[in-house]
Amino acid sequence: MTRSDVARYAGVSTAVVSYVVNNGPRPVAATTAARVRDAIAVLGYQPNANARALKLGTAGLLGLLVPDTGNPFFAEYALAIEQAATQRGLALLIANSGSDLGVEATLLTDLANRQLDGLIVAGAGGPPVDSTLSGVTAVTPTVFVDTASPVPGYRTVGADKHAGALQAAQHLVEVHGHDNVALLMGRGARHATDERETGWRDALRALDVERGEVAYATFTRHGGYVAGQHLLALRPRPTAVFASSDLLGMGLLRAAHEAGLSIPDDLAIVSFDGTNQAEYCWPPLTTIRQPIQEMAAAAVAAIFDQAAPAHQLFPVSLLARRSCGCSLPDSDLKPDRAGSNPAPPTRHPRKSRKRP
Secondary structure: OOHHHHHHHHOOOHHHHHHHHOOOOOOOOHHHHHHHHHHHHHHOOOOOHHHHHHHHOOOOEEEEEEOOOOOHHHHHHHHHHHHHHHHOOOEEEEEEOOOOHHHHHHHHHHHHOOOOOEEEEOOOOOOOOOHHHHHHHOOOOEEEEOOOOOOOOOEEEEEOHHHHHHHHHHHHHHHOOOOOEEEEEEOOOOOOOOHHHHHHHHHHHHOOOOOOOEEEEOOOHHHHHHHHHHHHOOOOOOOEEEEOOHHHHHHHHHHHHHOOOOOOOOOEEEEEEOOHHHHOOOOOOEEEEOOHHHHHHHHHHHHHOOOOOOEEEEOOEEEOOHHHOOOOOHHHOOOOOOOOOOOOOOOOOOOOOOOO
């Protein structure tokens, strides 16, 4: 069925049908509008979105490309972007590259050919700034997210990962007294230097603590599990680990449980992202929270607001839970072996033990 069929059935012009379907730009009498809607219902008419996009020069659609929709951080980010897009009357098309650079390049081109109003990209391990992308952004307004530093010529939104890593390492050393803090570092497809690694290094240097071991892994639970096994087999074993994502922290938790370690007595853990899943691990993960809702709103706004800053860097915050040794409200804790909840943490003196 076409708009002309609806117009004939309702006894009106095609323009009137258009005004009713699009809620304007001209008003339509209530009785006439009701007749048009009845015709639409009887005939089963569906407006042609492609034809509307061609006529108006807009698809009413944003594109989002992420490396892994199974990662709770990107899943929550996508939901927040969808909510921000809905507030502007836009739908969201989500594509998953699977952290494959070849797939990413193909999807970027495909998304750009769909007459999107804008494209939001979380690259597989960093912004995909190359010749392929320059052709894409020439026709589609594009914003990079999950980007902690500016990218010349592009709009970017990210969290202060360096500051978050500093805060995590400082918390483990200054509050809980650890002097052997390892790093479980995720690596994307581009193997770019990550601000979380430099932040961890800078913190230990500033605190005059010997730098711990680094284990690299893919940003997956399994990656955290395998790299965690490696760290826990070291002698001396790290007493604390900063995991560069909640997903890696979850994998590390499994490795620690299988090794018979008590968290946080034998091993303290702080992760990064602040996803909802981190709260429901056991014990709940202490994590550096990225402000996902705020970053998503900024990314969508940057598509349309030419006055928006070229780079928007959002502060992070530490959510202290049991995995690092901090206490939780009694209602959030299971009893320990003695049947009582752990005592609130105190600041521990720095240990003098040095690794050979």
